[in-house]
Amino acid sequence: MQGIWTTERIRAAEDRLLAVTPDGELMRRAAFGLAVHAAEMLAEHTGSVSGRRVTLLVGSGNNGGDALWAGAFLRRRNVAVSAILLKPERAHAPGLAALKRSGGKIVSLEDGPQWIRRTDLVIDGIVGISARGPLRADAAALLEHVSSPVLAVDLPSGVDPDTGAVDGPAVVADRTVTFGALKPVHALAPAFCGEVYLVDIGLRPELGEPDLQRLDTADVAAAWPVPGPDDDKYSQGVVGVAAGSATYPGAAVLAAGAAVRATSGLVRYAGHAADVVRGHWPEVIATGSVTDAGRVQAWVVGPGIGTGHEGRDVLRFVLGRGVPVCADADATTIIARSPDVLDARDPDTPLVLTPHAGEFERLMGSPPGADRVAAARSAARKYDAVVLLKGHCTVVAAPDGRALVNTPRGSWLATAGSGDVLSGLVGALLASGLDPWLAAGAAAHVHSIAGSLAADGAPTSASGILGAVPDAIRSVRSLAS
Numbered sequence: 300m301q302g303i304w305t306t307e308r309i310r311a312a313e314d315r316l317l318a319v320t321p322d323g324e325l326m327r328r329a330a331f332g333l334a335v336h337a338a339e340m341l342a343e344h345t346g347s348v349s350g351r352r353v354t355l356l357v358g359s360g361n362n363g364g365d366a367l368w369a370g371a372f373l374r375r376r377n378v379a380v381s382a383i384l385l386k387p388e389r390a391h392a393p394g395l396a397a398l399k400r401s402g403g404k405i406v407s408l409e410d411g412p413q414w415i416r417r418t419d420l421v422i423d424g425i426v427g428i429s430a431r432g433p434l435r436a437d438a439a440a441l442l443e444h445v446s447s448p449v450l451a452v453d454l455p456s457g458v459d460p461d462t463g464a465v466d467g468p469a470v471v472a473d474r475t476v477t478f479g480a481l482k483p484v485h486a487l488a489p490a491f492c493g494e495v496y497l498v499d500i501g502l503r504p505e506l507g508e509p510d511l512q513r514l515d516t517a518d519v520a521a522a523w524p525v526p527g528p529d530d531d532k533y534s535q536g537v538v539g540v541a542a543g544s545a546t547y548p549g550a551a552v553l554a555a556g557a558a559v560r561a562t563s564g565l566v567r568y569a570g571h572a573a574d575v576v577r578g579h580w581p582e583v584i585a586t587g588s589v590t591d592a593g594r595v596q597a598w599v600v601g602p603g604i605g606t607g608h609e610g611r612d613v614l615r616f617v618l619g620r621g622v623p624v625c626a627d628a629d630a631t632t633i634i635a636r637s638p639d640v641l642d643a644r645d646p647d648t649p650l651v652l653t654p655h656a657g658e659f660e661r662l663m664g665s666p667p668g669a670d671r672v673a674a675a676r677s678a679a680r681k682y683d684a685v686v687l688l689k690g691h692c693t694v695v696a697a698p699d700g701r702a703l704v705n706t707p708r709g710s711w712l713a714t715a716g717s718g719d720v721l722s723g724l725v726g727a728l729l730a731s732g733l734d735p736w737l738a739a740g741a742a743a744h745v746h747s748i749a750g751s752l753a754a755d756g757a758p759t760s761a762s763g764i765l766g767a768v769p770d771a772i773r774s775v776r777s778l779a780s
C-alpha cells in the first residue's frame with residue numbers, strides 16, 4: 300500500500316522533523332532532489348543540461364524557496380536560471396540569496412512572459428501545501444505563456460492539495476516532485492501532476508498512519524484469488540449475477556462475463572437475459588429468477604434490472620441471503636428511493652455500493668462535491684457499506700473510515716457498460732472471501748489496467764475492457780512476482 304497524508308498531517312510531521320534538523324536542511328534536501336529531476340527533464344527534452352534555460356515561478360512561501368534553491372543547484376551545472384518573483388519583498392530570503400550568489404537572474408513580473416516563452420523548462424514554485432483557493436490573478440496570468448515542459452514543486456499550483464479539485468487556472472505539470480510523502484492531490488489529480496516522484500527528506504518516521512491509501516500492484520497481486528491444488532469450482536466462491544433484462548441483456552452479459560474472467564470457479568446468472576447470457580458464456584449456469592438460482596457466496600445485483608417493483612424484489616431477495624452483495628447501477632437507485640429494502644440485509648454481511656456521481660447524489664441527496672474522499676466516507680458511514688465512488692479517480696471508502704484511491708491510466712474507461720464490467724469483478728472478489736474494501740479497490744485497479752490495455756491509444760468499448768481482463772490480471776501478477 301502507498302500511504303497518502305493530508306497537508307495538516309504533513310505539516311505537523313514537518314514541524315516535528317524541523318525541530319530536530321539543522322536550519323534549512325530539509326529544504327536543501329528537497330531542492331537538491333528537485334534539481335536532479337530538473338536536469339533529467341532538460342536532458343530528456345533537449346538532449347543536454349549545460350547551457351539550457353530554466354525559468355522559476357516563485358511564490359512567497361517555502362515552495363518558492365525550494366524552487367530558488369533548486370535554481371542555485373542547477374547553476375552549478377551551467378544552466379541559465381531566471382526567477383520570476385510574484386512577491387519580491389516576500390520571496391524566501393536564503394533561497395533568493397543563494398540563487399543570486401550562483402549567478403541566477405531575477406526577472407520582473409512584467410518581463411516574466413517573454414522569459415517563460417523562451418525557456419526550456421518551467422519550475423512551478425508558486426504555491427505548495429499552504430495553497431488556499433484558486434490561483435491569484437498575477438500567477439494565473441503567467442501560466443498563459445507556458446509552452447515548455449513543466450516541473451511542479453511538491454504539487455501543481457492551482458490544484459487543491461487535499462482534494463485535487465481545480466477551480467480556475469492551474470499548472471499542468473509533466474512531472475511533479477514531492478517531498479517526504481504523497482499528498483491527496485497526487486492520487487486525485489493525475490492529469491495535473493504528470494509523473495509523480497517522491498524525494499525522501501526523512502519525514503516517514505514522523506508521519507504515523509496514512510489518511511488515505513493507494514494499492515500497489517503487489518497488493519493487488521497478493522489479493523487476487525488463484526486456485527490451489529485442493530480447489531474445485533465451488534471452493535473458490537460461486538458468484539451470482541442478477542442483472543440485465545429482456546430489453547437490456549448487455550449489462551448481464553458484461554457483468555457475468557467479468558465475473559467469469561476474474562476468477563476461476565463458477566458463475567450463476569439469474570434474470571430475464573438467461574438465454575443471451577448462456578449464448579455468450581456457456582460456462583455460466585443461467586436461470587430466470589434469483590429464487591431458483593442456487594447457492595452463491597456473493598451477489599452482484601443491479602446493472603440493467605430496472606428500478607420498478609421487480610428490481611426491488613430481486614434486490615430484497617439477494618440482500619436477505621446472508622452473503623456479500625455488490626449493489627450497482629439500478630440497485631443503487633432503488634436503495635436511494637426505497638431505503639427500506641436494506642431492512643432485508645443481515646447487518647453482518649458486507650455490502651458494496653458502486654455509485655457514479657449521479658447515483659451518489661440520489662443516495663446522499665447532494666453531489667459528491669470537491670472532496671470526493673470525504674463524500675465517499677460519509678456515504679460509507681450512512682449506509683454501513685463499502686462505497687466505491689466512480690469517476691476519473693475512483694475512491695473506495697469503508698464504514699470504518701479506511702479510504703483508498705485508484706488513480707486511472709487515462710480516461711478510456713469512460714465508455715458505456717464499463718461499470719457493468721467493474722461490478723462483475725467486484726462480485727467475483729467478494730465471492731472469494733476478500734475483505735470488501737480490498738475487493739472493491741483491487742477490482743478498480745484491474746479494471747483500469749484492462750481499460751488501458753484494451754484501448755492501447757485508441758477508443759475501446761466495455762466488451763474490449765472485458766476482453767482485456769485476463770491480460771490485466773496477468774500483468775498485475777507478473778509485475779509483482
Ligand SMILES: NC(=O)C1=CN([C@@H]2O[C@H](COP(=O)(O)OP(=O)(O)OC[C@H]3O[C@@H](n4cnc5c(N)ncnc54)[C@H](OP(=O)(O)O)[C@@H]3O)[C@@H](O)[C@H]2O)[C@@H](O)CC1
Nearest residue numbers: 325326360361362426427428429430431432433434435453
Ligand atoms: N516545512 C518544511 O519542512 C518543508 C517544506 N517544503 C516546501 O514548503 C512548501 C510549503 O511552504 P509554505 O507553508 O511556506 O507555503 P506555500 O505552499 O509555499 O504557500 C505560501 C504562500 O502562497 C500564498 N498563496 C496561498 N494561496 C495562494 C493562491 N491560491 N494563489 C497565490 N498565492 C497563494 C500565500 O501567501 P500570502 O497569502 O501570504 O501572500 C502563502 O503564504 C511545501 O509545499 C514544500 O514545497 C520543503 O522545502 C520541504 C521542507
Ligand SMILES: Nc1ncnc2c1ncn2[C@@H]1O[C@H](COP(=O)(O)OP(=O)(O)O)[C@@H](O)[C@H]1O
Nearest residue numbers: 655689690691707710712713715716717718719
Ligand atoms: N473520465 C474517466 N476517467 C477514468 N475512468 C472513468 C472516467 N469516467 C468514468 N470512468 C470509469 O468508468 C466506469 C463507468 O461506470 P458507469 O458510470 O457505471 O458506466 P456504465 O453505467 O455505462 O457502465 C467507472 O468505473 C468509472 O470510474
Ligand SMILES: [K+]
Nearest residue numbers: 423426452454
Ligand atoms: K508548486
